[in-house]
Amino acid sequence: MARKIGILLDLVRNRRISLRGCEQTYGASERTILRDLQELRKIGETSGFRITEREHGDVCELSEFKARPAGILEGEKRVRALMAEVLKAFGDPMNELTGAVGNEDGATGDATFLHVVQPQLVDGTAVGKTYRDLEAAWRNDARVTFRYRDQVRRVEPAAAVVRSGRYYLVGRDVDKGRDGWRTFSIDVIEGPIRRIGTFTRKAPPAKYVSGDTIGFFKGDGEPQTVEVTFSAQLAPSAVSRRWQQAQNVRKNADGSATISLRVDDVDEVIRWALGFGDQAWMSGPSAAVDRGEELAQRILMRYRKK
Secondary structure (H helix, E strand, O other): OHHHHHHHHHHHHHOEEEHHHHHHHHOOOHHHHHHHHHHHHHHHHHHOEEEOOOEOOOEEEEEEEOOOHHHHHHOHHHHHHHHHHHHHOOEHHHHHHHHHOOOOOOOOOOOOOOOOOOOOEOOOOHHHHHHHHHHHHHHOOEEEEEEEOOEEEEEEEEEEEEEOOEEEEEEEEHHHOOOOEEEEEOOOOEEEEEEEEEOOOOOOOHHHHOOOOOOOOOOOOOOEEEEEEEOOOOHHHHOOOOOOOOOEEEEOOOOOEEEEEEEOOHHHHHHHHHOOHHHEEEEEOHHHHHHHHHHHHHHHHHHOOO
């Protein structure tokens, strides 16, 4: 969301943008920027502006603007306040970006109705330092080495992803070859982070930086379909959210609802379902149901008195 807002504001100010410049500014692939522009074009159809297709291979322009530019610029304070609020939710590493979207006097403008709350990463902690070291390596196109789950890894850092308050590194494991893209939990990376030469930066495959909340963890095997059923009490809330772009929702006769998801890691879905207590449960296939029961039994053992 912040990236799309930033692109639109750049177009309003400068009337044109460079795709390559956007890739560098927002740390996104050309494919992602083109997708953002396509979504903005759809918004423009009803909002009174038009964005050209790419010209000279790299440039897109704001070719028509029926709405008054002053109207958008007056609302820029509110947009900046919202962006600052979103960035603030990600913790100390984002503080400098929060200041960057403020006004010239450092303020973020009008108050925002929307507030984002999640666990924040604290600078100076082991995880905060690891994040900073990885970001610095990425900015310098530096390959790094670190220990991860008792193994030494040589990695080309490509992106950081924040999910449920935790930070993850998306990078290419050099020893796994050209297709060795992996997601590493920054909490589990053991420092120090050492640089071992440079590399030519490449955008990670789209699936590693997708907006899906469920299906985040990727594996080498074929994805599988699993089903989670929500009680009639919780179903209206559960189906009001898009957990995954490819999800399928089925409303049942008793008022419950079943959401089908395509994932590489079944345990990820089970942990998510357990977060809803007894109002959500694994309902298919049988192997996933059995795995859910197994994990539930292990949790129960934690609470049983010895």
